[in-house]
Amino acid sequence: MENEKAIIVNNVSKKYKLYSGTKERLLDLITPKHYGEDFYALKNVSFEAEKGDVIGFIGINGSGKSTLSNIVAGIVPETSGSVQVNGHSALIAVAAGLKGDLTGRDNIELKLLMLGFNKKEIEELEPGIIEFSELEKFIDQPVKSYSSGMKSRLGFAISVNVNPDVLIIDEALSVGDKAFSEKSLEKMMEFKEMGKTMIFVSHSTGQMKRFCQKILWLEYGMVKEFGPVEEVMPKYEEFIKNFKKMSRKKRLKYKRDRLAEQESNLAVSSK
């Protein structure tokens, strides 16, 4: 069907509990009284992706980009709201779910099994994944001995070689070396040309501008803007320029003001 939605995220919130220490955490588990402080990493986030959309998630540190990409990938459950992903095959977040005690090769096999591939298909896919990862003899070493760049290379190699309908790439290009990130970007361009739906999380606004059509700007767990890259990116760049100049005190005040604004918007919209 033309114009079929690939992703529908509706009013999603994610609550974490913050504890002052182990004692509080245990008390919260074993007693009926509530301990710890509720913390919302995401609050009432909604957006939709059309099939073939390439969407970049941006926002300052801690704004909720990874939490949202993990929720869309089905790795982390949402606290409330709903997430619908329409795709024939799996949705994969790069470098997520690698098991440290297993070798790179075993991780490839495990992940492919989990995605529903059979033994013959795994045998066919494996050499291409190992070659793409450039891990060579390290492929038979436990993943816990890998550097973050090596882990990311393995995760990326698996993700792009299983041909998913929706691909989520979270900071994968910032860890590897330059040659590998060029190769990965080329692969992502191929996916884009094939009309795949992609979500791209990165701190590099340059890569975003090169790659994404739409931008979802998160601020303190809420959607600040969602729209075409040429509209949202200049606003974000301007914001970052000013934000960098702010003192710690000013940043805290900005955060307090924004959170208060969010609260009043929420109160209005729930009336």
Ligand SMILES: Nc1ncnc2c1ncn2[C@@H]1O[C@H](COP(=O)(O)OP(=O)(O)OP(=O)(O)O)[C@@H](O)[C@H]1O
């Ligand atoms: N498991 C967790 N328990 C408690 N708080 C968490 C957990 N995971 C994330 N958070 C908090 O949720 C908020 C959003 O985190 P998230 O990693 O999604 O942000 P981000 O925008 O991806 O940040 P960055 O750009 O630094 O990667 C942060 O304040 C973070 O500390």
